[in-house]
Amino acid sequence: MAFSKNSGAGHRGLQESMYSVISLVFILVACVELCDAAAALNVYRLIQYDMSGSAFGSRFAALNHHAASLHFPSGADLSRTVLIIPLSELNITFVREYINQKKPLGGLLFLLPEVFNSGNGGNKQVHEKEKLKNLLAELERLLIHANLPYPVYFAFENDEIDTVLADIKKNDAIGQPATATTGGYKLVIPTPEPKKVASPTITNIQGWLSGLKADGDTNQLPTIAIVASYDTFGAAPALSVGSDSNGSGIVALLEIARLFSLLYSNPKTRGKYNLLFGLTSGGPYNYNGTQKWLRSFDQRLRESIDYAICLNSIGGSWDNELWIHVSKPPENAYIKQIFEGFSNVAEELDIKVGLKHKKINISNPRVAWEHEQFSRLRVTAATLSEIPVAPELLESTGGLFDSRQFVNETVITRGVKLVAESLARHIYGHQGKNVQIFADGGSLAVNPAYVQSWLDLLSRTPRVAPFLSKNDPFVMSLKKELADHTDEVNLQHETLEGMFTFYDSTSAILNIYQVASVTFDLLLLLALGSYLIVLFCFLVITTRGLDDLISLFRRPPSRKVKTA
Amino acid sequence: MTMFHFFNCAILTFGPHAVYYSATPLSEYDTLGTSVKAAVVYLGTALVKLVCLATFLQVSENDGFDPYQELLKALIGFIDVAGLYFALTQLTHRNISQNHKFQAVGLGWAFADSVLHRLAPLWVGARGLEFTWDYILQGLEANANLVLSISLAALASLIWLRKNKPKTLIPIIYACAGIVATMPSITSYLRRGLGWYFPKVVGFELFTSLVMAFISWQLFSACQRPSA
Numbered sequence: 073m074a075f076s077k078n079s080g081a082g083h084r085g086l087q088e089s090m091y092s093v094i095s096l097v098f099i100l101v102a103c104v105e106l107c108d109a110a111a112a113l114n115v116y117r118l119i120q121y122d123m124s125g126s127a128f129g130s131r132f133a134a135l136n137h138h139a140a141s142l143h144f145p146s147g148a149d150l151s152r153t154v155l156i157i158p159l160s161e162l163n164i165t166f167v168r169e170y171i172n173q174k175k176p177l178g179g180l181l182f183l184l185p186e187v188f189n190s191g192n193g194g195n196k197q198v199h200e201k202e203k204l205k206n207l208l209a210e211l212e213r214l215l216i217h218a219n220l221p222y223p224v225y226f227a228f229e230n231d232e233i234d235t236v237l238a239d240i241k242k243n244d245a246i247g248q249p250a251t252a253t254t255g256g257y258k259l260v261i262p263t264p265e266p267k268k269v270a271s272p273t274i275t276n277i278q279g280w281l282s283g284l285k286a287d288g289d290t291n292q293l294p295t296i297a298i299v300a301s302y303d304t305f306g307a308a309p310a311l312s313v314g315s316d317s318n319g320s321g322i323v324a325l326l327e328i329a330r331l332f333s334l335l336y337s338n339p340k341t342r343g344k345y346n347l348l349f350g351l352t353s354g355g356p357y358n359y360n361g362t363q364k365w366l367r368s369f370d371q372r373l374r375e376s377i378d379y380a381i382c383l384n385s386i387g388g389s390w391d392n393e394l395w396i397h398v399s400k401p402p403e404n405a406y407i408k409q410i411f412e413g414f415s416n417v418a419e420e421l422d423i424k425v426g427l428k429h430k431k432i433n434i435s436n437p438r439v440a441w442e443h444e445q446f447s448r449l450r451v452t453a454a455t456l457s458e459i460p461v462a463p464e465l466l467e468s469t470g471g472l473f474d475s476r477q478f479v480n481e482t483v484i485t486r487g488v489k490l491v492a493e494s495l496a497r498h499i500y501g502h503q504g505k506n507v508q509i510f511a512d513g514g515s516l517a518v519n520p521a522y523v524q525s526w527l528d529l530l531s532r533t534p535r536v537a538p539f540l541s542k543n544d545p546f547v548m549s550l551k552k553e554l555a556d557h558t559d560e561v562n563l564q565h566e567t568l569e570g571m572f573t574f575y576d577s578t579s580a581i582l583n584i585y586q587v588a589s590v591t592f593d594l595l596l597l598l599a600l601g602s603y604l605i606v607l608f609c610f611l612v613i614t615t616r617g618l619d620d621l622i623s624l625f626r627r628p629p630s631r632k633v634k635t636a
Numbered sequence: 637m638t639m640f641h642f643f644n645c646a647i648l649t650f651g652p653h654a655v656y657y658s659a660t661p662l663s664e665y666d667t668l669g670t671s672v673k674a675a676v677v678y679l680g681t682a683l684v685k686l687v688c689l690a691t692f693l694q695v696s697e698n699d700g701f702d703p704y705q706e707l708l709k710a711l712i713g714f715i716d717v718a719g720l721y722f723a724l725t726q727l728t729h730r731n732i733s734q735n736h737k738f739q740a741v742g743l744g745w746a747f748a749d750s751v752l753h754r755l756a757p758l759w760v761g762a763r764g765l766e767f768t769w770d771y772i773l774q775g776l777e778a779n780a781n782l783v784l785s786i787s788l789a790a791l792a793s794l795i796w797l798r799k800n801k802p803k804t805l806i807p808i809i810y811a812c813a814g815i816v817a818t819m820p821s822i823t824s825y826l827r828r829g830l831g832w833y834f835p836k837v838v839g840f841e842l843f844t845s846l847v848m849a850f851i852s853w854q855l856f857s858a859c860q861r862p863s864a
Contacts, residue, residue, distance in 0.1 A: 110766065258765060588767040593640045596772070600644060604651050611659035
């Protein structure tokens with residue numbers, strides 16, 4: 073009795089281990105799902121955000137549909153198809169119509185020419201660069217302000233995707249759009265549902281360069297602030313490098329910091345002004361970061377600021393004309409002083425500088441320029457920019473079209489010289505005199521290599537604030553660079569609250585599979601079935617004889633037949 | 637849809653074996669045990685071949701045709717023949733006629749070959765979304781292999797099991813057996829040396845398998861007649 077029980081338990085144990093082994097084998101085998109796609113490429117998703125409760129951008133990330141090109145037969149149902157649109161063939165009215173009429177679509181994939189790929193340093197000469205740039209800017213504006221209930225992705229053109237697209241166009245021209253029954257190409261992006269970015273942080277970096285305090289002088293030295301916002305916002309956050317807006321501003325600020333740190337390192341040449349360098353975040357969102365940064369100031373420090381210069385987009389080809397935007401009326405004595413100082417230097421450098429005045433409306437939450445945040449706290453400030461008119465919300469914030477190709481480092485170098493000379497003349501009291509402090513060829517000359525290397529780095533780093541963590545390596549490198557040039561560096565971490573909410577999942581890998589249709593498989597099954605049946609009949613006939621084959625189909629003779 | 641494709645290719649690869657077993661008198665005489673034993677012998681032969689290949693063969697960087705290496709591979713391929721000899725002669729079979737013995741052994745041999753060589757690629761590859769013709773061609777190759785295995789088993793049984801053969805036919809039997817045994821080397825030469833594409837190679841295999849089956853069938857029936 074005990075023996076049988078033991079053996080029974082032993083059998084059960086053996087059985088269980090067998091089952092576990094078998095299940096393990098099945099799991100292992102099921103996991104081996106090799107990806108042998110026709111093509112795989114990096115794609116970048118359209119931004120998804122909520123502004124004051126309204127949803128904008130592409131609301132989905134996962135993709136699993138057939139591909140079609142723009143030559144699809146009219147009237148075809150595209151609710152389960154992805155349209156692949158290269159930028160060169162883009163018809164903006166078509167896309168606008170599609171979006172405005174809320175027509176159902178499986179997804180959109182935009183192919184951008186390599187020239188917009190800052191990461192590769194695309195130096196290829198493309199004709200009609202300007203036209204493409206304007207087209208892309210318009211497309212971006214359309215997409216950012218639309219609510220799209222399907223995934224929208226951007227990718228760069230390469231040979232693989234070009235051949236796939238040519239094939240798709242050929243199929244579409246025949247009049248056979250890809251569906252489940254006719255084969256074609258399938259685009260698959262297996263990402264999970266995008267989630268909200270919880271409490272996005274914005275980090276302000278400030279550097280303090282102390283001026284020369286005379287012995288026995290108890291008064292606070294006046295301060296001059298130089299500010300630039302370093303984050304961007306664009307249609308594809310993984311591609312928003314903002315080379316001009318505001319990469320040029322950051323580079324200029326760093327170079328000015330370097331030059332003045334050289335001057336201030338020697339007590340004999342240290343000026344009687346403190347210099348405050350600010351790299352602020354939250355720029356596209358009504359300069360939220362600048363506001364928080366200013367609010368954190370001590371009242372005395374705020375009062376000691378003589379004036380602030382904000383740098384915004386000084387790197388494009390501005391055709392020798394820069395604008396100084398102010399909110400205080402031009403008749404104001406301080407504004408006049410600043411403008412005269414800049415104009416004098418500009419004349420020598422063969423640059424035109426104009427003054428633009430825009431009144432601020434306290435009740436309107438929209439802050440178009442960074443200096444407006446200073447002005448709201450009664451600090452004299454101005455913004456130096458190549459942009460003539462105040463940009464709208466989420467405009468000129470470093471989008472897809474703002475890539476390395478369209479920024480010029482010589483232009484930035486000239487801008488740096490302009491600002492540095494003007495500041496130095498004010499600090500050292502040489503207004504109106506023709507003195508070249510940062511002359512070319514001297515030890516204090518603007519370093520074009522420094523400008524270029526930082527510009528290249530910035531053009532490779534997407535800087536959308538919600539996706540930059542507190543200890544992001546880029547923020548740390550900016551802090552370190554500023555620490556090299558200033559006496560004291562501080563970081564201020566704040567949360568980006570207010571009207572914006574962002575969602576993650578900004579880039580993915582797209583797999584393109586060439587699939588066969590279901591009808592093909594059904595036909596194959598039919599062919600195989602008939603082949604096996606023929607084989608069976610053939611073998612039965614040759615080995616057992618025809619009678620046996622026929623007997624297989626005849627019913628067994630009834631047993632009830634009784635022989636008489 | 638992709639499991640569908642896998643199912644299609646699976647029945648193309650393994651269906652004919654089942655059909656062959658059920659259609660011919662093999663099923664009536666319950667020769668399953670013989671087939672299973674032959675499959676096990678094939679497994680053992682494959683292991684021995686693997687060890688020999690690993691020991692003696694060098695891995696070449698380019699995918700070209702190296703005559704010396706191919707010769708070595710052909711020699712190791714003769715271990716196959718030795719395995720078949722073992723399966724035919726040394727295993728104890730129940731009382732089944734020689735006619736059915738070679739068919740059962742050939743069937744088991746071919747089935748084991750298909751499972752070992754073609755099941756894993758099929759499971760891993762045919763289930764994916766991407767469509768290629770490879771797995772259908774592989775199935776056709778399995779069919780050709782079945783025919784070749786049965787012909788080889790027939791010729792081998794003629795060589796070793798039948799004692800009274802017409803004298804004139806003996807060299808032909810040996811020649812055909814040699815051709816069928818070296819078929820793997822021939823196909824690899826075609827693929828690497830001449831650079832034929834897979835569909836062409838499969839077509840060639842199907843053609844030669846039918847030809848060899850016909851020849852071995854004629855030889856077998858010629859040997860059935862009592863020698864004058």
